Amino acid sequence: AKDNNKETTWNDPLESLKNLTFLSDVTPPAVATFLTTASTKLKKAWGLIISFFVGALLTGGLILVPVVTSFSSVSEPVALFETVLNEITSSYVDEVDTNRLFETGVNAMLRSLDPYTEFEGKQEAVQLTESIDGRYGGVGLVISGMTPKDLAKLKADERRTVAKSSSNKLLPEDAVKERNDLSGGITSDEDEEDEQDRHEEMKRIKRARENGISVVQAFEGYAYDYGMRVGDKLVSINDFQITEDTSVEDVRNNLRGEPGTPVDISFTRQGVPGVQTVTMPRIVVKIHDVKLATLIGNKADGIGYIQLRGFTQDAGREMRSAITSLRYQAAEASGGDLKGLILDLRGNPGGLLTSAVDVSALFVPKNSDIVSARGRGFPDSVYVSKVDPFVDPSTKLAVLINENTASAAEIVTGAIQDLDVGVVVGSDRTFGKGLVQNVEALPFNTLLKYTVAKYYTPSGRCIQGINYVEGGGPGENDGKYTANKVAAEDQSVFLTSSGRKVKDGGGIEADYKVPAEKSTPLRVTLLLEGIVSDFASQWSKNHELTNDFKVDDKTYKDFQAFVAKKQKEGDIQLEELYSSPLNDLKKMLKSSGYRESAKELEALEVGIIKDMQKDFEKDRVAIKEDISQQILARYLPQSMVIERSLKTDNQVQAAVKLVRNDKQFKTLLAKGSTVPEI
DSSP states (O other), X not given: OOOOOOOOOOSSHHHHHHHOOOSOTTOOHHHHHHHHHHHHHHHHHHHHHHHTHHHHHHTTSTTHHHHHHHHHHXXXXXXXXXXXXXXXXXXXXXXXXXXXXXXXXXXXXHHTTOTTOEEEOHHHHHHHHHHHHOEEEEOOEEEEOOOHHHHHHHHSOOOOOOOOOOOOSSSOHHHHHHHHHTSOOOOSHHHHHHHHHHHHHHHHHHHHHHHOSEEEEEOTTTGGGGTOOTTOEEEEETTEEOOTTOOHHHHHHHHOOSTTOEEEEEEEETTEEEEEEEEEEOEEEEOOSEEEEEEOSSGGGOEEEEEEOOBOTTHHHHHHHHHHHHHHHXXXXXXXXXSEEEEEOTTOOXXXXXXXXXXXXXXXXXXXXXXXXXXXXXXXXXXXXXSOOSSOTTSEEEEEEOTTOOTHHHHHHHHHHHTTSSEEEESSBOOOOOEEEEEEEETTTEEEEEEEEEEEOTTSOOOOOEEEEOOOSTTSGGGOOEEEEOOGGGOOEEXXXXXXXXXXXXXXXXXEEOOOOXXXXXXXXXXXXXXXXXXXXXXXXXXXXXXXXXXXXXXXXXXXXXXXXXXXXXXXXXXXXHHHHHHHHHHHHHHTXXXXXXHHHHHHHHHHHHHHHHHHHHTHHHHHHHHHHHHHTTTSOHHHHXXXXXXXXXXXXXXXXXXXXXXXXXXXXXXXOOOOBO
């Protein structure tokens, strides 16, 4: 064992810091910087203790005690962490990756707080920065394929698991489990089900491997303008050859680079013989938050539609530009200003708080509170609109939301609802994320994202739907935080500007409830498994797009035959949505010895497949539209595909009818109004 003579007495913290060797030869740079920073802060803290010692005496010693307590609470864990890391790095039986150990430890620590607090390594930091800035150096392609994790699983031997074994501190359960995993034998019925699950996962990964690296989206103004299309299969990037074992991250890293540098992209396309190559410069790709801005319905009605999918730093500017364009279109079509505007925030995961304020200020009255934020170490802040609204107050505003409208999108929705400047339309409630995260740069191009505050809408409510309780400690939920949903009886009532009642906790409830389109299990499975996309590629190989294109009955029959073939070959399982609960039930029945019931369950699976096949007729219209969207995506820019889909979107159409109905619109915003449903 290593002889460690480090001072461990904490009676004199400053002296201890002098004696501790925080930076050993085996400490990696990232860890060294982390520990050095902590050490520096601790020394500064001790300096403050000395400088304020006299003052502490004059005020009854109220300063000295809490500062020393805080000092020790940080210094001891830092020293222990460094010591454990050094001991494992230098003396563990096998060589270990110190940086990986460090990240594992930090991530486990942060995981005990909430799902939003995370350490971002170099690669994750780049992705987070791009999502905040909304720009990167590249060509404007979104691609899909095998991830590094998929590749690792594919190359690893399939492991087999046995039922849980008893364990003790000398022979932990994980050690027993890993021994049995690698022993090569299946010892119970439960293991057969686990093996089946792993088999299905391997099939999915192998299918992704066979599909290669494919284009999911080509941005207008970038790769789309150079001829790239959805469904193209990439072959090489400059001299980098793409093989079946190439991960999507490897390809992305080769596509991106310094703006101005040229890149050759070679690809194949269904229906086009040979390999095609395009040469284009890498440029600063701007990921637009506004995906579509257009007049909807009869243009003479002057009703605009904006789809906002994020809140990067330019969201406010993009929204202002989109509204200006719609005003111009409305003036040309009817000679007047916008009469109505539909802001679509469905599926918007949020982004920058400041961008949410910028967007909100376009609609709310001058000097209105938009949002406030409060936290333990976060100064109380109130964000107020300092300008007159950019949208005329006479323009009827409807905001579309769903369960995936979150964070910054909820700030905008909450401000519009609380200040009664628009009607919130949706099937129920938004996501319910009322937490604010700070992103702090760390050494070696890493980041720390952590929760610093809760935000409150103008009426004073926090719409956070889940309360997180710090976890940690051995055997406590694997160290993870505890999540408790805000109960209905714990929600408080607040009032909007006109006196309408609204509640906190659990997101923002729609003022006007319109059910979302319901999908059958068959349709969901076809989309999740990528079968519709695969068929669209097959269709493009044998057909040409015409001006009067539509998915007719013959095409739909061809699609059904395509699905049947995939199912027969084992490429898809129609009952996939039910496989997890069914497998769990199988395990329970077999472990209880209920063999006959287990056989009946197998018959149930067959019945489920038959019932789902009937959904081909029940969901004919919706599945036809899905096929149409996927085919058109291979020929048209994204904005045109989105615009076309609005015609069959029942929530959008309901919002259009609402803003046309002046009396109903005003009634919904009046004091004492109730939430209607259609």
